[in-house]
Amino acid sequence: EAGVTQFPSHSVIEKGQTVTLRCDPISGHDNLYWYRRVMGKEIKFLLHFVKESKQDESGMPNNRFLAERTGGTYSTLKVQPAELEDSGVYFCASSQWGLGTEAFFGQGTRLTVV
Amino acid sequence: EDQVTQSPEALRLQEGESSSLNCSYTVSGLRGLFWYRQDPGKGPEFLFTLYSAGEEKEKERLKATLTKKESFLHITAPKPEDSATYLCAVQAGNSGGGADGLTFGKGTHLIIQP
Secondary structure, eight states, X not given: OOOOEEEOSEEEEOXXXXXXXXXXXXXXOOEEEEEEEOTTSXXXXXXXEETTEEEEOXXXXXXXXXXXXXXXXXEEEEESSOOGGGOEEEEEEXXXXXTTSOOEEOOOEEEEEO | OOEEEEEOSEXXXXXXXXXXXXXXXXXXXXXXXXXXXEOTTSOXXXXXXXXXXXXXXXXXXXXXXXXXXXXXXXXXXXXXXXXXXXXXXXXXXXXXXXXXXXXXXXXXXXXXXX
């Protein structure tokens, strides 16, 4: 069974540009999470989808970040326009049973804004 | 606000030298405490979930325990392949009003020397 897959693995963009990250969860997992780790800090929660609905987006840093999950399958996270402080590793995770159960992480997308 | 503190930040052991990693937490109603392993350039890999004080879980050379204030990850007779960063995370219950996502600690970087 395939795990959580993220694309691209690395992205380097200039300040002010737009970047879209993609996450393909484990098949059948209704719950999808986005997290971010910035340099030297712990991994931080961004948002949670249940199927195509945003269940909790309290961790989204500002309105330059837009997450979607059309059809309840894969998800995208768009940053527009990117700022230097958006650099970090963005992780996606999925789980079958939701809160309080194990979530499986992708390998992450390393975003560098220059 | 939910908090997770892991200690030590880094630990270097000889192969076969047993030790414990600590995770202290404060959370408004614990829904679950999670241990993950992370290798360089990869996403966190799920190890254990603990739900209530007194619970213990084992997997190969690893054993996780939970009290009302902290969790320990005991590693017995470690091998070089156990070298990784070990992450602790908590999920708060709904009554605490916390976010859906996990609150992570910064991790313990474990090195096992042959």
